[in-house]
Amino acid sequence: MSYDKIDVPEDGTKITLKAGTEDELEVPDDPIIPIIYGDGVGTDVGPAAQQVLEAAAEATGREINWMRLFAGESARERYDENLPEDTVQAIKDHRVAIKGPLTTPVGAGFRSLNVALRKKLDLYANVRPTYYMDGVPSPVSEPEQMDMITFRENTEDVYAGIEWEAGTDEVEQVKTFVEDEMGADDVIHDGPVGIGVKPITEFGSKRLIRRAIDYALEHDRDSVTLVHKGNIMKFTEGQFRDWGYEVAEEEYGDEVITEDTLWEERDGEQPDDAVVVNDRIADNMLQQILTRTDQYDVVATMNLNGDYMSDACGAQIGGLGIAPGANFGDGRMLAEPVHGSAPKYEGQDKVNPTAIILSGRMMFEYMGWTDAADLVRNAVEETISQGLVTYDLERNLEDAEKLATSEFAEAVVDNIETLS
Structure with missing residues (x-):
């Protein structure tokens, strides 16, 4: 397969569906997995998650071959659009992927890229587990x-x-229909109105x-x-x-x-x-x-x-910095953290990568790599219990050591090596 501006790894095997099924995966030990770093702090937490997930895969006798995809700001730089067809098609083709946060303007500009990806890929279930880990302040x-x-x-x-924007001809048409044809003439106040x-x-x-x-x-x-x-x-x-x-x-x-x-x-x-x-x-x-x-x-x-x-x-259980999530369809998934892009912290190597790391854990579970998934959770929990945390947790803990994003990832990798 080929894409316009995506480099497909020379090594690695594509995840496919098992013969005769619509939603059961055939997962090799050397899968090609697409990754979108995302906007804002995604450029920090994305590489951190890669490092941890690679270590857990290697510790359980496997190898991940990452394929970098682009959406949001990185896509505008390469494609002059927010969500190129390359990105959507690559996730369709490879079935399992992970992404960081993407920025959505409030009140104006383009619609949510997160929502657009879910709809284009028919990822109809957004799944968010919430569980407590020892050592996290709450x-x-x-x-x-x-x-x-x-x-x-x-x-x-x-x-x-x-939805239709206030002041447009379209919203007036909808308002007239709702009031005159559907009998809701006493519901909408006079003056500008937005309708959804x-x-x-x-x-x-x-x-x-x-x-x-x-x-x-x-x-x-x-x-x-x-x-x-x-x-x-x-x-x-x-x-x-x-x-x-x-x-x-x-x-x-x-x-x-x-x-x-x-x-x-x-x-x-x-x-x-x-x-x-x-x-x-x-x-x-x-x-x-x-x-x-x-x-x-x-x-x-x-x-x-x-x-x-x-x-x-x-x-x-400690905030969105540790809250994982993933989107599931039939025979396809896209892991993503719950938190947003926090652009004011972009490039500062500061924020907590735990949410995207644990989203990767969900990805491993979906792939059937339960041993690697358990190793990721245990290593993250052990790291936090040791008081090795990023600034968001350190400020609420006594005797904790504040780590940068990359340093926290390295500490988790150390614990993966110790626990495996």
Whole structure:
């Protein structure tokens, strides 16, 4: 294969699908893995993650052959566009990739490149695990109670980008239609107005919820909670909830029971081999992840709710600097940290690379490299427990040593070598 301005490694083997399957990978011991450093601090944390992931692969008898891709600022320099087709096609071709943060202007300019990549690649599940690691300072008294994984629908909701700008002919047409044709003449105030549409489909909802339930069953989790604001948005978020219960009740037999069944028929006694599906209103859920943290396990929700909630969860275990994430489709994934590009720190070798390193851990898990994935987590946790941390954690710890981004990566690599 060839691309316009991408250098494909001479060595290494492409990850493919297993014959006769649509989502099972055939992963060689020397895969070619695309990487996008990203904007802002991505130029610091991307190379740091490479170093750590390479070390974990080598320690378990494998080798990564990196293929550098470009998006955002780096793409504008090479291609004079933000998201070149080269980049999208290379990820499609190689199936597993990792990226740093990409900058999105607020209120003007181009739409989110992160969202664009997810939509172009149909990476419909944004998965964000939130778990505590020893030694990390936290604003809550019992951060170890947090062990949740959020499945956030990635392609719909307000992130679909269907909106019209105030003052345009298009928004006036939409306003007239909504008021005159749909009978909502008492809803929109006079004067300039921006209007957006929030699509929630049965197809998008069910495949996301199905993936969350499958994960809970495969990883021996107790529950899947559908988080929504269906008491207000009855025909979008309320429908998400209803479609979720349809999936649970119609597709899984005795493997899945609803919370109503749990209490009405079993007096709250959960079977050992079943997952309980329940639902919570979004604003109440934001409270309960603080007050009843250990009662929640796997969460399935829509795009905007998932963004808010996963960030709130991340705050409880030490902040977004250590919060990993990844986007999954059928037979394809793109790992990425939860945090943004923080351009004011670009090139300072300062910020915490843990989030993208642990996103790489998720990538390893998806590839079936569980031994390498465990080694990455254990080495990161050991490094932090030794008090070897970047500035964001050092300022809240006593007797810690403040390291640069690159120095922290080197310390993690040292611990990989010690633990392997």
